[in-house]
Amino acid sequence: MAQHKGQQRRSSIHDVASHAGVSAATVSKVLAGVTTVKPENAQRVLDAVERLGYRVDPLASDMRRAKRRIIGAIMPEFESEFFGQMVTELEGLAEQRGYTLVAASSRESEAREKEILARMHDWRVAGVVLAPVRNEHGPAADFMKANGMTGVLIDRVLSDDAFDTVSADSAAASAEVARMLVGKGHSHILVIGLAEQAATVRARLEGFRSQALALNPSVRIDVITSEVSVEPLRSSLRDYFGQGERPTAVYSLLLKGTLVALSEFRRRGWHCPDDISLVGFDDAEWMQVTWPAIAAVVQPVRRIASEAMNLLFRRVEGAVGPPTARLEPCQVLERESVGSPGSGPHSGGGDRQ
Structure with missing residues (x-):
């Protein structure tokens, strides 16, 4: 096809090689991710690719x-x-x-x-x-x-x-969360998440449970899981608290569960960390800017x-x-939503049905 007047010619691999001062074979290796190219040559190739706006021709590659x-x-x-x-x-x-x-x-x-x-x-x-x-x-x-x-x-x-x-490393991260909560004196902890068939959910739960029991064999760990949808989890959590259960901390194994738990706390007038502590697996911007900021496992x-x-x-x-x-390895960030067990819900104040 003839090139129209004023139409910019598409840069070729030879143009990249010329700008970078290397061979076309070297350019090809760098773009293919071959690690044997000298770092300084690889960087010159990448700079030339960006400067020229070079793109690999997928049709030529397919041939x-x-x-x-x-x-x-x-x-x-x-x-x-x-x-x-x-x-x-x-x-x-x-x-x-x-x-x-x-x-x-x-x-x-x-x-x-x-x-x-x-x-x-x-x-x-x-x-x-x-x-x-x-x-x-x-x-x-x-x-x-x-x-x-x-x-x-x-x-x-x-x-x-x-x-x-x-x-x-979900298991190791959850073990660190267990050390944090049990170390602060929590002996009744609720863990919430999705169906336990997911490999990471099992790893997070078992990592937390084994470490918590090793630190305090009498610690009570309740578990609420649901299938993929968050709504059954919300309903189960509401029923759990409605039956009078009062853990001093909640560990959510998924981000959406953290928001569900926090929403339920606020519906009942509970405040973190005085009434209940909260830790979530996965971090999000809203967890950092809300008050109190929510403790999180950062992947x-x-x-x-x-x-x-x-x-x-x-x-x-x-x-x-x-x-x-x-x-x-993950990073566990202890923020303001975690503290020692308080007296809020145990004193009967602020609990709304």
């Missing part, structure tokens, strides 16, 4: 490769800050290597998760980062294995015999994304060997 320069990402949902930030991080990391990220939400449905994965397989994506609805043994992971797809499993996973996995989103992409591109480039299981 040389059976798979396209596309990375798929499937998350359970996009509403939470955790998964939203995860997609943002993965997208940037993919683009640094000359790939395009295509992200989709399974909407907490394993059937939809498998359907999306099948479409990505049809697109011949180079690899997939999958955050499964429940765990590493779901239908999507089975589909990937059966079709020889390259992938990394993140978040709601522990380890797998076929794929590399990267997730937050290492950037680190998980970086490790996942490093592992994925190693496999894309042909690395073999047994899968690795990475657990990245």
Whole structure:
């Protein structure tokens, strides 16, 4: 096709090589994520790519490769800050290597998760980062294995015999929360979350329970879980408090549960930390700016994304060997919502039905 007058010519890999003072082969290696290129040369290539606005030609790439320069990402949902930030991080990391990220939400449905994965397989994506609805043994992971797809499993996973996995060290983080609450004298604690089938939910619950009981064998730990929807959790929590149960602290295993608990406290006129303490797994901006600020377990989103992409591109480039299981440490932030057991609800004040 003839180039129209005034139309800017698309920069080529040779233009990038010329600007960076390296060979076209070196540019190709840098964009493919090969780590053997000298750091100073790699940086010159990346600078030239940005300066020229260079983009890999996907059609030309497809003619040389059976798979396209596309990375798929499937998350359970996009509403939470955790998964939203995860997609943002993965997208940037993919683009640094000359790939395009295509992200989709399974909407907490394993059937939809498998359907999306099948479409990505049809697109011949180079690899997939999958955050499964429940765990590493779901239908999507089975589909990937059966079709020889390259992938990394993140978040709601522990380890797998076929794929590399990267997730937050939920058990260790929950153990730290237990040390914080029991150390402040809490002996009746409510833990709330979604269905216990999810691998991370089990890890968070067991990490908390085992550490709390080790510190105080007589500590009472109540557990309320519901399925994917938050509304059953809200209803169960309301019934629990309505029956006269009065824990001195609540540990929520998910972000939405933290908001549900705080809403119920306010409906009853309870204040943190005087009447009841609150800790949530996952952090959000509203938890930092509300008063009192809500104590939180902060997941290492950037680190998980970086490790996942490093592992994925190693496999894309042909690395073999047994899968690795990475657990990245979390940070527990003790904020104003946590204190020693108070006397608010136990004195009968401020409890509204």
